[in-house]
Amino acid sequence: MTARRLSLVDLAIRYGFLLLMAGLIVYFSIVAPAFLSPQSAVFVFQSVAITGILALGVTATLVVGGFDLSIGAVATSALMLSAYVMVIWEMSAGVAVALCLLMGATVGLLNGILIVKLRVPDLLATLGMMFLLVGLQRIPTEGNSISTGMALPGGGAAQGTFSPAFLMLGRHRLDFFVENLVPLSVVFLLAIAVVVWLFLEFTRHGRLMYAIGSNAQAAGLAGVNVNRYKIVAYMISGTLASFGGILLAARLGRGDVASGNNLLLDSVAAALIGYAVLGASKPNAFGTAVGAVFVGILLQGLTMLNAPYYTQDFVKGAVLVVALVFTFALSGRNGRGRV
Amino acid sequence: MADQSIRITGLTKAFGRNQVLRGVDLAIPAGQVTVLMGANGAGKSTLVKILCGVHGADAGRVTLGDVPFAPVSPAAALRAGVVTVHQNINDGVVPDLDVASNLMLDELAEGGRTFINRRALRARAREIAAAVGLDLDVTRPLAGIALAERQLVSIARAMSHRPRLLILDEPTSSLSTAETDRLFALIERLRDEGVAILYISHRMSDIRRLADRIVSMRDGAISGVFDAAPLDYSGAVRAMLGHEITEVDVTIPAPGAPVLAMQGVVLRQGARRFDLTCHENEVIAITGLVGAGKSALAAALFGLGAAVEGQVSLDGRRHAPKGPADAIAAGVFLAAKDRLINAVIADFDISRNLTLPFLRRHAGPLHWVRRGSELARTRAMIAMMGVVCQSPRDGILTLSGGNQQKVMVARWMAEDCRLLILDEPFQGVDIQARRDIGRRIRDSAARRATIVLCAEIDEALEVADRIVVMSEHSIVGSHRNENINVAAIMAEVVEAPHHARLGAEGNPTA
Structure with a gap:
């Protein structure tokens, strides 16, 4: 309780997850030496860039004691919308x-209004929004993917193309010691992670959002506009999710109706793993970023060891469960009673 | 001795390096009410939690009659006949179930048949309710009944176990006088039936009414046992604190200019209209039963709900805040009651809790929080209020209840205001912390008007220049705190108790 010196359990809670990550890196680089190359590191980041950005958005809603299940659908809607705008319009x-x-911002606003004004529970409101968007994004193209030259429902073929500037967002690589090393999407991930982290940890708004997540009633009686902050959190989440969708569209170069299936679960997993990093026991941007990278390292390592693709979800699930045990059981807190 | 129902010997318990119980020796005889007094942090709650099976003891033994008693879970304690009614009402009930299911919860949890015979369940529930004189439709959902009735439901549920030891932890803190009387009658009946009763309270009026013996606790051990009639109440307080408690001497200063003026205010439909003026450098205590309208008055001034009619002005300007933020901007601060529900941010440390309403003052460009400024203000307030802690970075829940309360009051004293309203600022704090908080309220009162809402007249007498009595959402009396006639105030308080809505009013936002 008030003990100054950290006990073994405290150390395990605080540094356990980072140690586990360091251990994994060491293990993978021994059994697969190519793992330690800069290209491999970049690949790890690139594979988690989009889920990481989505996860940072979910983190904002978790901070105010909410939850956003619609992020995956917002991202795929942005994917389809960008394709539609460029290829068909x-x-x-x-x-x-x-x-x-x-x-993305509008969907976030609608989520926020459903939850705050119409008092629909957050999980249900965003779940409903998820279904709505998954359906909506397929209506204009009658369920087809969008690419240049596709047949339009009204006759004729789509003439538009993905502009090179747009594709650059997902494909361009910057020189960093090695030529053409760092993809732009990784830069976006790092920049967004730093901004969200600074915002949540060090600004007045971030502080008030944490206060709302811990005790909304008390925050309201201290003069905090609880509803407005909750809506803003969902708008942050929606906007970041749509940005993730833009990056996905730029990487794929077509409006593919089948992509983005794993986005929701992967990003939620990253945000929840983030609870365990440094023993935070609360949603936090740094932890979320580390959580995303952790999943990326694990998958890259397993791929290099030739583990079959279908084991990936199992491994991710196992990591998530271990992280949740770190957060809730070891630290002996009841958590926030939800998620 | 056969009549001694419960014996505790050498009980110790530590949490980490924090030794909470240092060898408690206590006998709780059957057929008597043993009152347990102790300052916040003395170890009362830990002792209760060991007896009701939440925590295990590190060392020592407890015997129930002649049988050793070491419950491994609350259910085991219940089976052995140790029944506890907790201070926090919602700990003892399930709001989503109906009254009948709540009354029968332990039996349902015990096991038995998979399918529930509703009719039998309700019939049994009605018996249980009737046994404690609770007249209530058992099919109603618990969430729909008043706080005080919920308390009675949880007590009725406890009674249905034919307890050998009944532990009550501050059971009257949300009850009106009528309900308190009903509870006390019940306790007395159980005592006469031979149940051992352990009653924990800070309220002297309860203690005077009920106690057969008083046990004082200090620093994790028993510091005094008082069982010779007449009971030595001041001795018990001395044993609990380790020193004398001085009487508070209120010197009434000359009030300054009027700050708050309420004219012809009607708080709710059908209530009588009233006027109230609060002056600078004046501390007013508003007293009255639970549900007399004290919190409704605070709510109207703090923008949580408007009065039906009437004019309110602050320094001569109309005061009609649309919400707490509005009220705070106008210079009206409210320290809400029930700190764990309405005030404490459990995840935050002391400094982050303290600066919550005025974070803007500690924020720089880009809304960046200047931690240094925040910590400096916190250190100053910790020193001013005498909060016992290691550092401003301590988690708020590591503090004892009294110190948490000091932080919550300090939160609203950290900035200047025109009108400070404190709703039950002495709730759940021991007498020393109560005096500390009361003194700081008075010492800092010079440049604002202060309203303290408290149900206990003792508390009002310690803190106020003027005592205003509320009943039925209106003001029925006002007394300068000088040679005061307590009986006259009491008469006003209970002027029309059958009309007062018992506990219908929860917290100010309800």
Whole structure:
């Protein structure tokens, strides 16, 4: 309780997860020496860039004691929307990006209004929104994927293309010691992670959001506009999810109706693993980023060891369960009673 | 001795390096009410939690009659006949179930048939309710009944176990006078039936009414046992604190200019209209039963709910806040009651809790929180309020109840205001912390008007220049705190108790 010196359990809670990650890196680099190359490291980051960005959005809603299940659907909607704007409407990359971000923010706003004003429980509201978006994104193309030259329902073929500027978002690589090393999406992930972390940990708004997550009633009586902050949290989540969808579209180069299936579960897993990092026992941006990278390292390592693809979900699930045990059982706290 | 129902010998318990119980020796005889007094942090709650099976003891033994008693779970304690009614009402009930299921919860949890015979369940539940004189439709969902009735439901449920030892932890803190009387009658009946009763309270009025013996606890051990009639109440308080408690001497200063003026205010439909003026450098205590309208008054001033009619002005300007933020901006602060529900941010440390409403003052460009400024203010407030802690970075829940309460009051004293309202600031704190908080409220009162809401007249007498009595959502009396006639105040308090809505009013936002 008030003990100054850290006991073994405290140490395990605080550094256990980082140690586990270091151990994994050492293990993988011994059994598969190529694992330690810069290319491999970049691959890890690239594979988690999009889920990491989505996870940072979910973290914002977790901080205010909410939850957002619609992020995966928002991301795939942004994927389809950007393709539709550029390929069928033949508009520019800038318009596509702007419309996608606007769509994400609007969905977040609607989620927030459903939860705050209409008092629908957060899990149900965002689950409903998820179904709604999954259906909606397929209506304009009658369930087909979007690519240049596709047949349009009204006759004729789609003439537009993904502009090079847009594709750059997902494919361009910056020189970093080695030529063409760091993909732009990784830079976005790191930048967004730093900004969200600074915002949540060090600004007044972040502090008040944590206060709402811990005791909304008390925060309200201290003069905090609880509803407004909750809505803002869902808008952050929706906007980041749509940005993730833009990056996915830029990487794929087509509006593929089948992609993005794993986005929701992977990003939620990253955010929840984040609870265990440094014994935070609460949603936090740093932990979320580490959680995403952790999953990436694990999958990259297993791939290099030639583990079959179908074991991936099992491994992710196992990591998540272990992380939750770190957070809730070892630290002896009852957690926040939900999630 | 055969009549001694419960014997505790050499009980110790530590949490980490924090030795909470240092060898408790206590006998709780059957057929008597043993009152347990202790300052916050003395170890009362830990002792109770060991007796009701939540914690295990490190060493020592407990015997029930002649049988050793070491419950491994609350259910085991219940089976052995040790029944506990907790202070926090919602700990003892399930709001989503109906009254009948709540009354029968332990039997349902015990096992038995998979399918529930509703009719039998309700019939049995009605018997249990009737046994404690609780007249209530058992099919109603618990969430729909008043707080005080929920308390009675949890007590009725406890009674249905034919307890050998009944532990009550501050059971009257949310009850009105009528309900308190009903509870006390019940306790007395059980005592006469030979049940051993351990009653924990800070309220002297309860203690005077019920106690057959008083046991004082201090620093994790028993510091005094008082069982010779007449009971030595001041001796018990001395044993609990380890020193004398001085009487509070209120010197009433000359009040300054009027700050708050309420004229022709009607708090709710059908209530009588009233006027109230609060001056600078004046501390007003508003007393009255639970549900007399004290919290409704605070809610109206803090923007949580408007009065039906009437004019309210603050320093001559109209005061009609739309919400807490509005009220705070106008200079009206409210330290809400029930700190764990309405005030404490459990995940935060002391400093983050303290600066919550005024974080803007500690934020720089880009809303960046300046931690240094925040910690400096916290250190100053810790020193001013005499909060016992290691550092401003201590988690708020590592503090004892009294110190948590000091932080919650300090939160609203950290900035200047025009009107400070404190709703039950002495709730669940021991007498020393109560005096500390009361003194700080008075010492800092010079440049604002202060309203303290408290149901206990003793508390009002310690803190106020003027005592205002509320009943039925209106003001029925006002007394300068000088040679005061307590009987006259009591008469006003209970002026029309049958009309007062018993406990219908929960917290100010309800």
